[in-house]
Structure formats: structure tokens, C-alpha cells
Amino acid sequence: SQTIHQWPATLVQPVGSPLSLECTVEGTSNPNLYWYRQAAGRGLQLLFYSVGIGQISSEVPQNLSASRPQDRQFILSSKKLLLSDSGFYLCAWNPGLAIHEQFFGPGTRLTVL
Amino acid sequence: TQLLEQSPQFLSIQEGENLTVYCNSSSVFSSLQWYRQEPGEGPVLLVTVVTGGEVKKLKRLTFQFGDARKDSSLHITAAQPGDTGLYLCAGAQGGSYIPTFGRGTSLIVHP
Numbered sequence: 001s002q003t004i005h006q007w008p009a010t011l012v013q014p015v016g017s018p019l020s021l022e023c024t025v026e027g028t029s030n031p032n033l034y035w036y037r038q039a040a041g042r043g044l045q046l047l048f049y050s051v052g053i054g055q056i057s058s059e060v061p062q063n064l065s066a067s068r069p070q071d072r073q074f075i076l077s078s079k080k081l082l083l084s085d086s087g088f089y090l091c092a093w094n095p096g097l098a099i100h101e102q103f104f105g106p107g108t109r110l111t112v113l
Numbered sequence: 114t115q116l117l118e119q120s121p122q123f124l125s126i127q128e129g130e131n132l133t134v135y136c137n138s139s140s141v142f143s144s145l146q147w148y149r150q151e152p153g154e155g156p157v158l159l160v161t162v163v164t165g166g167e168v169k170k171l172k173r174l175t176f177q178f179g180d181a182r183k184d185s186s187l188h189i190t191a192a193q194p195g196d197t198g199l200y201l202c203a204g205a206q207g208g209s210y211i212p213t214f215g216r217g218t219s220l221i222v223h224p
Contacts, residue, residue: 032210042199042216042217043201043214043215043216043217044156044201044214046211049210049211051210059211090155090156092155094210096210100143100144100146100161100203100205100212101146101158101161102146102156102158102203102212103158104148104155104156104157105155106154106155107153107154107155109153
């Protein structure tokens, strides 16, 4: 069976510090991978998605970047965090092949002070 | 412009009541998913509907896809406190890799 991991679970960082959030998927190959940000109790904002190694598409211009160095690894980064980067970050995968269901990780709660 | 509109945004009911949540759009979707999310966790997939007019049941939850594949509803019978959470609908169009999410319906069921 497939599983998705995200770490860390929670993170408190000062403004201007760098960020690295990691997501890995097990039990599947060549998944589509996604990073979302969620405001408190509300819908999901798609930040980045990737259909393959080294292929990253950005949905929203922002202070963040993403990379996919391996097939099942997706990393969200920032060189200098802003207060507005605070939020709940979710990684998700889907099998592709016209299957639209998404499977989410447990999320990372980021607080920028 | 929000492609998928969910209503109501908030719902607070007593245990045992019935409720319906709606997900509407002016666009046609090739499939539509419903997710439930508990605080501090990732959304969990409940169901996918694909065919216009399709009805799926998951215990006390009934999901319906509109005939024109532009809308969907989620009906919960005899709600329980364990049903509390954020319910999200998401739709995908054609061969797109990108689903569109509604803003969610926050449900609280009081014992």
C-alpha cells in the first residue's frame, strides 16, 4: 500500500530564515506530486505541482520554491521567510493516468514570527 | 473567481439531525471528489463520482453527482459527533492534473 510522509509536523521560524519542508511517497512510482497551503479551517491553495523528476509548475507567484530531486520526493523551500508564509502546508500525490483522486500527507504547521 | 462554490460555509447541528452540503459550479467536471478533514490533519478521500446522476453511499453518507456533472451534494443521515470536520469537494476537468477545490463546509455535530 502507498503511504505519504511529511516532516516536520510543526515548525516555528523567525522572519528572514530559510525553510525546507520534505515530502516522500512510498509504494508507488512516478506519482504526480503537489504542495498546498491552507488558511485556518478553509480551502486549499495549490502552490506547486510536479509530474516528474525535475519538472515543477508554479501556480502562484510567491516567496517559495519547490524541487523534485527524486521520483518520490518533493521539497518546498524558501530562502527568506515572510510573516505571510505562516500556514498549514500539505503535500499530496495522485497516480496520474487521468485519476484525479488526491492522497494527502499529515501536513506541516508553519509559524513565522 | 471560485470555480467550485460550497454551501453552507458553516453548519452547527445536534446529534441525530440530517444535513446536506452542496458543491456547485458552472463548469463541467470529468470527476468530482469529496474529502473530510479533521483539525491538524490532511484531508481524507471519501468518494469519487464520475457519471452524471451517480449516487454513492458510504454508511450514513450519500453522495450525488448532478446529471450535467456540474454539481454534487453530500447528505448525512443522523449525524454523529464523529462526523465533525471540514468537508471539501474537488473537481477535475478532462486530462488536467490540477483539481479545483471548494472552500469547504465546516461541520460541527454537538452531542
